[in-house]
Amino acid sequence: YQRRVHGETARAIYAHALTEFPSKKGLWLRAAQLEKAHGTPAQLDQLLKKAVKYCPQAEILWLMAAKERWNQGDVAGARSILGEAFSANPDSEQIWLAAVKLESENHEMERARILLAKARQRADTPRIWMKSAKLERQTGAFAEERRLLNQATSRWPKAEKAPSEHSLDVISKIWLMTLQSELREARADAAQDDSFPPEERARRSRRRMEELRLWYTRAYKNCPETIPIWIAAVAAEEQFTRDAVKARTLLEKARLRNPRSEELWVECIRLEVRTGNDSLAQMNRARALQECPNSGRIWAEAIEMEPPASKRAKSIQAIKRCDKDPRVIVAVAKLFWSDRKFDKTRSWFSRAVALDSDYGDAWAYFFRFEVQHGTEEQQQLVLRRCVEADPRHGEKWIAISKGPEHCTVGGCRLTTEQILKKVALLCDMKGYNMQ
Numbered sequence: 001y002q003r004r005v006h007g008e009t010a011r012a013i014y015a016h017a018l019t020e021f022p023s024k025k026g027l028w029l030r031a032a033q034l035e036k037a038h039g040t041p042a043q044l045d046q047l048l049k050k051a052v053k054y055c056p057q058a059e060i061l062w063l064m065a066a067k068e069r070w071n072q073g074d075v076a077g078a079r080s081i082l083g084e085a086f087s088a089n090p091d092s093e094q095i096w097l098a099a100v101k102l103e104s105e106n107h108e109m110e111r112a113r114i115l116l117a118k119a120r121q122r123a124d125t126p127r128i129w130m131k132s133a134k135l136e137r138q139t140g141a142f143a144e145e146r147r148l149l150n151q152a153t154s155r156w157p158k159a160e161k162a163p164s165e166h167s168l169d170v171i172s173k174i175w176l177m178t179l180q181s182e183l184r185e186a187r188a189d190a191a192q193d194d195s196f197p198p199e200e201r202a203r204r205s206r207r208r209m210e211e212l213r214l215w216y217t218r219a220y221k222n223c224p225e226t227i228p229i230w231i232a233a234v235a236a237e238e239q240f241t242r243d244a245v246k247a248r249t250l251l252e253k254a255r256l257r258n259p260r261s262e263e264l265w266v267e268c269i270r271l272e273v274r275t276g277n278d279s280l281a282q283m284n285r286a287r288a289l290q291e292c293p294n295s296g297r298i299w300a301e302a303i304e305m306e307p308p309a310s311k312r313a314k315s316i317q318a319i320k321r322c323d324k325d326p327r328v329i330v331a332v333a334k335l336f337w338s339d340r341k342f343d344k345t346r347s348w349f350s351r352a353v354a355l356d357s358d359y360g361d362a363w364a365y366f367f368r369f370e371v372q373h374g375t376e377e378q379q380q381l382v383l384r385r386c387v388e389a390d391p392r393h394g395e396k397w398i399a400i401s402k403g404p405e406h407c408t409v410g411g412c413r414l415t416t417e418q419i420l421k422k423v424a425l426l427c428d429m430k431g432y433n434m435q
Helices: 007-020 025-038 041-054 059-071 075-088 093-105 109-122 126-138 142-155 170-190 198-222 227-240 244-257 262-274 278-291 296-305 308-321 326-338 342-355 360-373 376-389 395-401 416-426
Strands: none
Touching: 007 025, 025 041, 025 059, 041 059, 041 075, 059 075, 059 093, 075 093, 093 109, 093 126, 109 126, 126 142, 126 170, 142 170, 170 198, 170 227, 198 227, 227 244, 227 262, 244 262, 262 278, 262 296, 278 296, 296 308, 296 326, 308 326, 326 342, 326 360, 342 360, 342 376, 360 376, 360 395, 360 416, 376 416, 395 416
């Protein structure tokens, strides 16, 4: 009945079922979804009031009720619902964080800070400490951010084993935020070096690097499978010592702890490219493809490295191995773009986003292509489809969406459209012979 939009009949069935089984959370959820699809906001509000009365420990019902009030513009009403939710679930991490998000998104930073301080006492989970540090970073209170991160890493030093190299647990994220914080402080400290005599500058540089090494060593020892931490350590060595040997040694150590890591192999290749060691970059590429022959990420990197004259041959090899990987498909689309075969370019970009609509970099390249060579209608179509897909992954995409300057306690402050347009500016065609 619900599928046929027979709202009244479905509502009557749910009403009868809920009189018989008022404590069934799943029934209340399905009834709420019906009201959301076919009822009015007032009807949904009334239903959720009854739902939390009969299922006070069902966090999801409280959160749904508060979110609906917030979506209607009733911030005070949402705040009141979450206040009642606290009474029923005083130790709920989800409810505490929902209340913090409500306040921070409405620019009530002091309220959010007070809530987080209480949450650290009552719920006291790594996620709450991470969100507390994010709030301080968001408001520019970097010293307090560092204090919270240091306490959190002392209390929960060891990360859990991640299901894949692309997923991070909360403790790994806390360590990564700690490294980002220390790197930011080191950069600020380095910016003052010019005001000191040469000997003092050298001493400050040594001290700074020793402190960074202490931090990143602690981080990778506690999170040996967290690849971004190893890469952050390499970045610290490159930036502050310009020592390719130390950076290379770190990557070798990382690969011993994480064999067959695509991300580490790509970083090994890029390190040699950045240092101008083309022969070692080529050797690393060959070793990477030997160890991970079906890695679309490495094949896409291989295509990017090839001279324009041999990109086509490398693309054919990549397609034979990884014809379902969006990174490889994007690399091929860029090849057609460089040849000014625009219909084929559009077709291959369409194929990439169809294979994985969550891969934001494909949407960004697609959008940039349409801005340069498509019509206004074609640009808007890509933009609209990207917003509907709401992608969350991609190296360039995450650089913007997860960038500290854009992150808030509640997530990224930018809309999908804003992220897309910013990432599109990063999508260059370096290495391609544009005709």
